[in-house]
Amino acid sequence: MRLERAELRRLDLPLRTPFRTSLGLELRRDILLVRVVTSEGEGWGECVALPEPGYSEEYLDGAAEVIRRFLLPAVAVLDDLTPARVASALACIPGNPMAKATVEMALMDAWLRARGVSFADYLGGVRGEVECGVSVGIADSIGDLLAEVAGYVDEGYRRFKLKVEPGWDVEPVRAVRERFGDVVLQVDANAAYTLGHARLLAELDNFDLVMLEQPLPTADLRDHAALARRLRTPICLDESITSARSAVDAIALGACAIVNIKAGRVGGYLEARRIHDVCAAHGIPVWCGGMLETGLGQAANLALAALPGFTLPADIAPSRRYFSEDVTPMITMGDGLIAVPRGPGLGLDPEPEIMERFTTDVATLTEF
Numbered sequence: 001m002r003l004e005r006a007e008l009r010r011l012d013l014p015l016r017t018p019f020r021t022s023l024g025l026e027l028r029r030d031i032l033l034v035r036v037v038t039s040e041g042e043g044w045g046e047c048v049a050l051p052e053p054g055y056s057e058e059y060l061d062g063a064a065e066v067i068r069r070f071l072l073p074a075v076a077v078l079d080d081l082t083p084a085r086v087a088s089a090l091a092c093i094p095g096n097p098m099a100k101a102t103v104e105m106a107l108m109d110a111w112l113r114a115r116g117v118s119f120a121d122y123l124g125g126v127r128g129e130v131e132c133g134v135s136v137g138i139a140d141s142i143g144d145l146l147a148e149v150a151g152y153v154d155e156g157y158r159r160f161k162l163k164v165e166p167g168w169d170v171e172p173v174r175a176v177r178e179r180f181g182d183v184v185l186q187v188d189a190n191a192a193y194t195l196g197h198a199r200l201l202a203e204l205d206n207f208d209l210v211m212l213e214q215p216l217p218t219a220d221l222r223d224h225a226a227l228a229r230r231l232r233t234p235i236c237l238d239e240s241i242t243s244a245r246s247a248v249d250a251i252a253l254g255a256c257a258i259v260n261i262k263a264g265r266v267g268g269y270l271e272a273r274r275i276h277d278v279c280a281a282h283g284i285p286v287w288c289g290g291m292l293e294t295g296l297g298q299a300a301n302l303a304l305a306a307l308p309g310f311t312l313p314a315d316i317a318p319s320r321r322y323f324s325e326d327v328t329p330m331i332t333m334g335d336g337l338i339a340v341p342r343g344p345g346l347g348l349d350p351e352p353e354i355m356e357r358f359t360t361d362v363a364t365l366t367e368f
């Protein structure tokens, strides 16, 4: 397979509910989609980078530039492209995992569509549906939080994840636990604490949380190990796990008992699968994280979450959780479950009319 043309498309999708985390408040989702046209057909990739650095170093304009100037040219020289050759063609460029994952996803989609194989079958998925959790942003008050969570309980989610930060942690968690009884509850700090908060974080042990996700900064693996020794609540790493290599290191250090896997954060779906594999070999449960993707990104995430080691509910939600309209047919949840797409490639097609309506910019590349 050869890359012939590419299109970088930016979309501006309003969020139905504001999403506040320790990284900031988002009212819209600025999206970058990459459409590749290859010798064997077309494919779509979605870049999960946010408009500004914060979650990680990458940001959307930077990722778009890296994709256009460095990544697409590096794969365009190959005339025997396969999904597995994408990452090796890009390995000489350090970092930029979200940009790399976008290119891999688009070429994998093209390659699999041409062969009539789904992402899930290609990756080794064994599940027909995925358990959905909901990620709940920081609210303006405990009352607002309880009202928002009540809505999600009624919608049937299988698990509730509260975003926490210093000043919004023990009390909101206590309030949700008291109000909603034995729901499956976990928290995510997006690196907002330090080891000096260990005593405070230990108070969360009172609430039977399934996990505490990424309490400390990305590079602080030894501090996560030290914190883990002081808590009963299992620690899950998100931002800190950037490759299968770093997953093995974190596990060996005792820095995490659970791993959140996001293909964008680790450079692609094949590296994501390797993390799944090494975690399974060490008895570490994994689950599929999310970045408020459109239906295209969520389709790929559903395929990944279908692998056998993904034993905890995913940050995968029906389209309506975030968007009034999605760029694919709306993904729906029934009984807290979403079906894994089974059609060729991503198994979902963009809706051209909706796509056009939300598009803010298109760059077409015909030579690299």
Ligand code: NPQ
Binding pocket: 019, 021, 023, 026, 029, 050, 055, 135, 188, 190, 238, 289, 290, 291, 292, 315
């Ligand atoms: C996480 N995601 O697990 C992230 C990070 C995150 C679903 O909780 C705008 C769009 C703001 C996506 C902030 C979830 C965001 C974002 C944080 C994703 O850490």
Ligand code: MG
Binding pocket: 188, 190, 213, 214, 238, 239, 260, 289
């Ligand atoms: Mg997280």
